[in-house]
Amino acid sequence: MLKQLFVTAGLTFCLAAAAQNNITGYVYVDNNNNGQFDKKETGLAGVAVSNGRNIAVTDKNGLYQLPVSNDNIIFVIKPSGYQFKMNQYNQSGFYYIHKPQGSPTSSKYKGVAPTPALPKNLNFALSQQNEPVDFSVLVFGDPQPYNEQELSYFSKSIVDDVRTGSHVKFGISLGDIVGDNLNLHLPYKEIMTKLKMPWYNVMGNHDMNYEATTDSLSDETFERNFGPNNYSWNYGNTHFIILDNILYPDPRDAKGYWGGLRPDQIEFLRNDLALVDKNKLVVISFHIPFSNEGGDAIRLEDRQAMFDLLKDFDNCLLMSAHTHFQKQIYYKTSDGWQGKSQALHEYNVGTTSGDWYSGELDAAGIPDGTMRDGTPRGYAFLNIKNNKYNLRYKVAGKDSAYQIRIYAPKIVARNSRGAAPFYANFFMGSEKDLVEYKFDNGKWAEMLRDSTFDYTYLDMVTRWDETTTLLQGRRPSAPVATGHLWSAPVNKKLAPGTHTIHVRVKDVYGNIHEEQQSYIIQ
Template sequence: MKYFSALVLILLLLASNTALAQKTATGILYHDENHNGRLDSSEEPLPKVAVSNGEDVVLTDHQGRYELPVNDDTIIFVIKPDGYKTPVDKLNRPQFYYIHKPNGSPELEYQGVSPSGPLPGSINFGLFKEEQKDNFDILVFGDPQPYNMKEVDYFDRDIVDELVDEQGYEFGISLGDLVGDDLDLFKPYSESVARIGLPWFNVYGNHDMNFDVEHDSLADETFEATFGPATYSFNKGKVHFIIIDDVIYPNPNGGSGYIGGLTDKQITFIENDLKHVPQDHLIVLAFHIPITVPGYASDSRTINSYFLEENRNRLLGLLSEYPNTLSLSAHTHVQQLQFVSDGGWTRETPHLHYNVGTTGGDWWSGEPNENNIPPTLMRDGTPNGYSIIQFEGNKFVLDYKVAGEDHSKKMSIWGPKVLPQREWFNADLYVNYFMGNDSTKVEYQVKGQDNWRQMTKIELGDPYVTSLRNKWDLSESLIKGKRPNNAVASSHLWKTRIPKNLPEGEQTLIIRVSDMFGREFFDEYNYRIVKR
């Protein structure tokens, strides 16, 4: 009987402690008309705006007030409505959240969140009005991933320099692996991106983690201290953006390392969040690890260890409720456009997943150019660069900008320069259209002729990539820089036999690409016919 009484007492104490840990955060959302960061008596409250604790989502009442449960590890954030913008800090990082960690982060190798102290009586959020736009463009970066200050400098000069004060973009998103394990590089990375002059949202990647933790909930402490919540959402025009931390560490399947996936809390947040999004809006998800398996991953071990299948199916099931969707990822250091119609996806029209090429390319590898920047060509033949997304209402167009090149650079062409006239000679021409997929058509025409001939889509290593790698392996002296990785099967490569039954002399083939967005792009390939 004494044992039973003691047990009851312990359970009551535990329940009491849990109840004490669970508190209610309250505050007001308002139009910060004078941009002073304080709620003034003359400023209007903002009703019917969503606010979240990372799981629950509530709407502010007619006085702009909200209430949300919190514990001692909670981030309260606003889900920004269209027609408003959030304040940014001096490095253009949006300030739309409040971190409640009374005791701060545990002691870690890299600094986490400082103790926030007791829960404030009112956590208020001020928003600024902005012009409502249904048509707008954004920038998207895949994996900058610098491992040291030299690579931060590569990123700064190769990517950021050409975008400083560039007009016409509303904001930017980096899709994780902002740095390469050294979290002290968050600051110089942020200082570089801030030069672009746009609000910048950052996704959490597997190289942005605190590795010296035993639970996934603590792996993003330094990221939170620097950028805020790792999972949240916001609105712009008729587009609803959801930023997601999809890295689980340690791997729940056992062993070391991480795996792609979501927690139950995140899935609940996404479900609650979508309840407040109109059906005719475009849903854009941005995360780091793709929910699709890379085209070059063929062994079952790679496929089964990529993303937790149950999480993927639940996420796709939620997305299936909306006719207009797009998801963005990075991580693979190749570029792929994949159409998802399996798992939890229930719509007849497939979901488009864009695995974005990286700003860091093939991990800043290759022989440095005259500016002492490595070419860092990706293994699938995509040059390093960044994506541009153009939104028109709930529709979108995807584009890719090669770093340091004109906007017209959309493809690379590889083939022999000299061919024997009408002789037996297996000469193939390869076209790598960086934004290509199964719906892309690639054709060629001999200049001066009228007929177009279709090229064949293939999935193998780009021979141009292989030739660059061979240079390193065949060289009898060390080459400056870091040897690139070997070619992998490209998902956007086409080939054809080069015509040899032409007159002697210089010949030109015109290449025409027709893509899924109704655009046409042209390029030329020159070669010479020689009679033996």
């Protein structure tokens, strides 16, 4: 009789074999890479397999058993040191879609076609690979093209800008892969092949089937194009989790969407984390920030459920996008965080589409796209060393050292009265960073965090109002206050002539960033 370790609701018990609604199979090492479990090949013990809610762990022969319904995606939680074969779009073959009735045909965009009867054994083939504990991950927020033109902007200004070495092992897009036109999923996938690395995708609110009448059906086209939208895998000493945190239709009034998690997703998260070593780094990626910005963006009990499941882990990072600005969020006890670490960090990543591809066109015909908080369009690198991490933002089209933009008067009157502040926008900044300034060869002094708008961005917006000739491109959105701006007064007492403002940042990870700008005293 088959006995299978099976995890549900945080408990472990044994399932006796073969009921009609169960699926069995093997996870094995495919030594000859032929996709067949041959007699001389070995099953892998201790590998987790999930139906999106329950998790089974393979026995000593690599055998698993799981319940299965008429709408399930069965997937393997990849163990460290192994890999799945990639398809032509660099997507991992870690899953199998089981939908014998297919997706509803009433949707504007195609879902999954009816799938054949399940095989006697649903097997998953792995091969060994070297996985260092020090590596990097490329992170994209909201590509969100609404048409082919904007998809071209994304390709030329973001994908073509990426320069990576062998230390970057894979990438993650944090949702809103497209802007409502789900037919653009396929050309997006084709563009992403240029990066030549495995790629994982989060579902965003603009990747949904809006005709769906239940949340469980809102992802039918996403599943067709990308597979499951709740899953996990291991790499090195890190455990990665992807979650769809969009509730649609909104359970409060069936209008629009709401941020949160369904009970089955929370159960999957509970079962998944129950198998993860507490010393590992846990990285959870989703689309809508859990910060509840605006007061009602997230169902707070779902956030609390996630916090409670993470509290015993020493090292955690949350990553989101959606907002089209960049922010470092630190959840504390006042937010319901009761974990070992003093605060739980969520990085709300700046978007590759920026301010929805708005702004003036450059010489190549690409829109500026600076975000409402003054962060230029770009992407991020998550750098991991064992079970610790640091983050770095890369501005598209700029050298990687460009991390700060200074806004200052170009000329001031010597010894004049009145304020003449200058501002430093450190794009990755938070209250945990030290930002200092000096003039010429003077002494360093600390700048103060300022909650005002980024004036460089404000100038970009007002230019559209003040022009008497039409500008090429689209008017940017109104500015928002930023959490990564610092200010100090310009020194007007120096001798007449040109002087240099120096800004230096020591960030939360101990990195030093510098920028400078000149001004004239007359």
